[in-house]
Amino acid sequence: MLQKKILAAPSIKRLPRYLHIIKQAQMDGAEYISATTIANELHLVSIQVRKDLGITGIIGKPRKGYPILPLIESIERFLNWDTEKKAIIVGAGNLATALTGYPEFFNHGLKFVAAFDTDTKKIGKNIHGVPVLSIKQLSEKVSELNATIAVLTVPSKVAQECANIITKSGIKAIWNFTNIKIKLPADVVSQFEDLTSGYAMLSVKMDSIHND
Amino acid sequence: MLQKKILAAPSIKRLPRYLHIIKQAQMDGAEYISATTIANELHLVSIQVRKDLGITGIIGKPRKGYPILPLIESIERFLNWDTEKKAIIVGAGNLATALTGYPEFFNHGLKFVAAFDTDTKKIGKNIHGVPVLSIKQLSEKVSELNATIAVLTVPSKVAQECANIITKSGIKAIWNFTNIKIKLPADVVSQFEDLTSGYAMLSVKMDSIHND
Structure with a gap:
């Protein structure tokens, strides 16, 4: 299914x-x-x-x-955008900061309720009002906050490990911004976001100017 | 064409x-x-x-x-990824910081040479080694640096105005991360990057779990 x-x-x-x-x-x-x-x-x-x-x-x-x-x-x-969906963001870096500050998501029912990181310099701070917590608290917080989506913005080398922590917490939907295809249980959906695919399109369009 | x-x-x-x-x-x-x-x-x-x-x-x-x-x-x-392309980034916010730090672009020939902003707190600083300059210097710097791509990451309300400045500088390719469809001269190509389209896909996939 x-x-x-x-x-x-x-x-x-x-x-x-x-x-x-x-x-x-x-x-x-x-x-x-x-x-x-x-x-x-x-x-x-x-x-x-x-x-x-x-x-x-x-x-x-x-x-x-x-x-x-x-x-x-x-x-x-x-699109199921008429109901609020609570999301966590895993990896509290620049992309997380950009995404949590993007007003379009909030307008479409996506509410970031917590961010998680391993960096003690980030933990305890806020990004656009979203608290950054230790990844160790992820499972507990997901239940407490009723989050249903995880946005994955960690470095590629820890992507699978973080995906495992996310799925263990009971989250069934992962929006993957890493460049790794993560392995997931059969009942978890994911969306892969590849920032290089837009660049590929732009490159081909540029080439079409020069060659025509 | x-x-x-x-x-x-x-x-x-x-x-x-x-x-x-x-x-x-x-x-x-x-x-x-x-x-x-x-x-x-x-x-x-x-x-x-x-x-x-x-x-x-x-x-x-x-x-x-x-x-x-x-x-x-x-x-x-x-994909035309075997030749280096120099890019400027207009709007030195969180998304710009995320994009300039994304190793995949560099591996595919995309080199960020300068970022531009109007915020005097940002001008003079660096993001991932890329100097942040005043938007007033854009035209001059594009010629000097031979940049051929502009990545647009400004707030939507100034997107068109910035696009005008970019096209006046002679750049013929814009990668648009704003949610505005910008009007461009006929000889300029653009690629629109819509972060909400991935969220739309994820939402529909989530819905298919609940309803099946």
Whole structure:
């Protein structure tokens, strides 16, 4: 069951950008938004936008487009962003500081409740209001705080070891920012975040300027 | 020309992970690696791996797989990662600190040569050996340092303004970590990095555990 492929991955990954544009239109006082408007904003074809939004269950109205409020609700419900999720962050370095200070996560229900590290110089401090605790306290704190997500931002060489500590604590979802593919029990889901893949895209695009 | 769609985007985005696995096999002393080995490591089907590697121009040998050295060269040449690229980073905050300290970029030819900010408390300091300069010096320094990439990590509300300063300096490639779609001249390429899209994927995967 957990090995089932999320078939609509590229569509799901585009939904946050759609949501951002739709919310801006809402702030501008619009009541409807068309797939064409969203598509133009992102240099996509409108049929792609309609298809992507369709996975959330919403259907647009001919000529008028999508009613904004139900559209926002439909996307947020589909992404499970309408309920608060408590997350811990393992590795209290610069990336942890960047992520805990990123307002978009909080706006989408992701609340960082604690960070963990082994560095005694960091333990006892706060990053953007999130307390940094000793990794030894992880299991105890996860139960106490009801955290369901762990964001893994430790150095690669300790990634697997930390993943083991996380899964032992009962957490079933890991967002992995290390460059190691961690081994996990079958009932734990993970999302691998590869910062070099965006750089790969940019490099190929740059190359296309020079060679065309 | 610049509006041409990079059709193989998902394949290109997977190449860095393949490269990582192939280089590990090389360190372990292997001379050949099969698409199946890479596929198993990443929970992909081997035909997908073969197709993705094919875009770099390499062809594997039946039974033996791909010769490791030519395979690495083929991927690095395709991604343009075999030549050094100098990058500036605009916005010297936590994300900039995380990115400049990420060893994978340096290993793939991306060299941060300067960071820019408006905060006088940051100007004159270093982040991971990269000098932080005033944004007023940007144009002058880009010419002096021959930088070709700008990584944009400023707050969203000043993203467009900073993008304008960057494009005026002659830089033709922007890696955008803000949540704003910036408007750019037709001869400038950009890559949008959306940290919430990984969170969207993780949320949907979590939901699939609870509902199955």
